[in-house]
Amino acid sequence: MRAAASKMLRPFALIAVAFLPATVVYAEQADRNKPITIEGDLVTLDQAKLVRVLEGNVILVQGTLRLTAERIVVKEDAGGAMTAQAFGTPNKQIAFKQKREGAADFVEGSADRMEFDDQADTLQLFSRARLKSGANELTGEYIYYNAATEIVKMRDAVPGANSATTGSSNKGRPTITIQPKTPDEKSTPAAPGKSN
Numbered sequence: 001m002r003a004a005a006s007k008m009l010r011p012f013a014l015i016a017v018a019f020l021p022a023t024v025v026y027a028e029q030a031d032r033n034k035p036i037t038i039e040g041d042l043v044t045l046d047q048a049k050l051v052r053v054l055e056g057n058v059i060l061v062q063g064t065l066r067l068t069a070e071r072i073v074v075k076e077d078a079g080g081a082m083t084a085q086a087f088g089t090p091n092k093q094i095a096f097k098q099k100r101e102g103a104a105d106f107v108e109g110s111a112d113r114m115e116f117d118d119q120a121d122t123l124q125l126f127s128r129a130r131l132k133s134g135a136n137e138l139t140g141e142y143i144y145y146n147a148a149t150e151i152v153k154m155r156d157a158v159p160g161a162n163s164a165t166t167g168s169s170n171k172g173r174p175t176i177t178i179q180p181k182t183p184d185e186k187s188t189p190a191a192p193g194k195s196n
Contacts, residue, residue, distance in 0.1 A: 034063035040072075050076035058086075064099035064106070069114075081119035088112050093128060100133065107133045111143075121147040126158050140174030 041056025052074040060067040069086040076082045088094045088111070097108040112127035125131070125143040132138075140154040154174035 036060065036062045050078075065096070066098070067094070067096040069094045083118065084114075084116045086114040103134075105134045107131070123147070135177075135179040137177045138174070143174075 038054060038058065038060045040054040040058040042054070044051075044053040044055075046052075052072075054072045056070070058067075058069045058072050060069075060072070067086065070089045070092065071087040072084065073087075074082060074084045086094045090112075093110040093112055094114055095108070095110045097106050099106050109125070109129070109131040111125035111129040114126070115124045116122070123145045127141055129141065129143045130137065130139045131143060138152075138154065140156060142153075142155040142158050144153040145151075154176075156173050
């Protein structure tokens, strides 16, 4: 079950990484070599502090990857390690979609907030988080994915937050929905180095 969840989550690292080195395995590989187009109402580049801020109906596109958010903040440290945060609004969550490598379907999801840490190779989705690949789906108030260890953690509440103060609409425990494989999928061996 963990392998299926981590395989589904791996492409999401590319969402925040359009500014960062691409380290994703299961996302559409051709996307890495495509130009990045970013639109927003206001773009602020602070070269001294190595901070990039995009605000107001931000749309990021790279190949099959499309991310929409109200605000994206990318920070870089002196060593070149980067972190990225994306924010939605109470009425409009962050939304993303990207084609899976070697598949006809897309990975898509939404959350109120997203954080990516390039150095730790982690992705976190906060509040009303949802990830979907084909008919498989993860939902929870908090979803954490570590690409280096392939560990997925889900919680029914955002760590350190009081749901009464965050406006969270927590409806219960995190849920993983994994559909059974079709007879064709069962008979097809997995590609070397990829787990099912």
